[in-house]
Amino acid sequence: xxxxxxGPPGAGKGTQAARLVQNFRxxxxxxxxxxxxxxxxxxxxxxxxxxxxxxxxxxxxxxVIGMILDRITKPDAANGxxxxxxxxxxxxxxxxxxxxxxxxxxxxxxxLIEVADDLIKERVTGRRSDAAGNIYxxxxxxxxxxxxxxxxxxxxxxxxxxxxxxxxxxxxxxxPFYEKKGILKRVNGVGSLDEVSARIRKALGTH
Ligand code: ADP
Ligand code: ADP
Numbered sequence: 001x002x003x004x005x006x007g008p009p010g011a012g013k014g015t016q017a018a019r020l021v022q023n024f025r026x027x028x029x030x031x032x033x034x035x036x037x038x039x040x041x042x043x044x045x046x047x048x049x050x051x052x053x054x055x056x057x058x059x060x061x062x063x064v065i066g067m068i069l070d071r072i073t074k075p076d077a078a079n080g081x082x083x084x085x086x087x088x089x090x091x092x093x094x095x096x097x098x099x100x101x102x103x104x105x106x107x108x109x110x111x112l113i114e115v116a117d118d119l120i121k122e123r124v125t126g127r128r129s130d131a132a133g134n135i136y137x138x139x140x141x142x143x144x145x146x147x148x149x150x151x152x153x154x155x156x157x158x159x160x161x162x163x164x165x166x167x168x169x170x171x172x173x174x175x176p177f178y179e180k181k182g183i184l185k186r187v188n189g190v191g192s193l194d195e196v197s198a199r200i201r202k203a204l205g206t207h
Pocket of ligand 1: 008009010013032033035052053054056057058059060061064084085086087088089094154163179
């Protein structure tokens with residue numbers, strides 16, 4: 001299974017990816033997680049990415065495309081992958097398409113997790129994560145007692161507003177390309193975590 005999860009910031013992509021990859025036995029490849037790891041390590045790529053991420057801007061295509069195309073050629077992705085947060089622009093979608101064509105692979109599905117803008121801010125500003133990368137929410141999905149959590153630098157109201165602008169302006173335009181291919185699945189992202197997982201499985205025909 002080669003698939004993409006897409007949606008606005010805070011839609012639940014990371015949360016759902018972590019649940020779904022357990023069934024599919026494919027790696028969860030999150031461009032945001034990879035970039036945050038590079039920032040933490042202080043690599044050249046990380047230093048460049050940090051400036052954009054803090055402000056809620058998109059990291060330049062050339063940086064992200066190289067990083068992801070390199071990642072999907074690793075042995076653990078030979079039988080499939082779940083991309084989360086990539087592609088996020090039309091040039092990224094084109095680069096992925098060209099790379100897959102060249103390798104002789106097809107994308108099976110792209111799942112769009114839909115959540116209206118007015119619900120997004122609460123999800124993003126209430127998001128917390130622990131050292132293992134588990135995702136929580138201060139109200140909707142609190143961390144168990146004793147687990148210490150942190151807030152992402154870009155989960156402020158200001159950066160969230162900018163990220164929503166980027167989502168509508170730069171990411172939504174990739175959708176018609178996949179819709180034409182007949183592989184775009186729209187899923188309602190409002191409901192319990194289990195409800196949303198069930199909708200995604202149903203959309204993928206794997207329930
Ligand atoms: P969310 O799912 O909340 O939108 P991510 O963790 O996917 O957040 O991304 C966090 C930030 O990392 C983005 O705001 C952007 O700065 C950068 N980023 C992640 N993926 C990409 C990408 N494919 N292209 C450009 N920038 C990206
Ligand atoms: P994304 O990767 O799309 O940015 P996350 O999976 O990190 O989104 O989820 C964003 C926040 O919303 C987290 O705090 C998460 O716990 C919470 N969340 C995820 N799914 C739901 C849901 N179905 N209902 C309510 N809150 C949710």
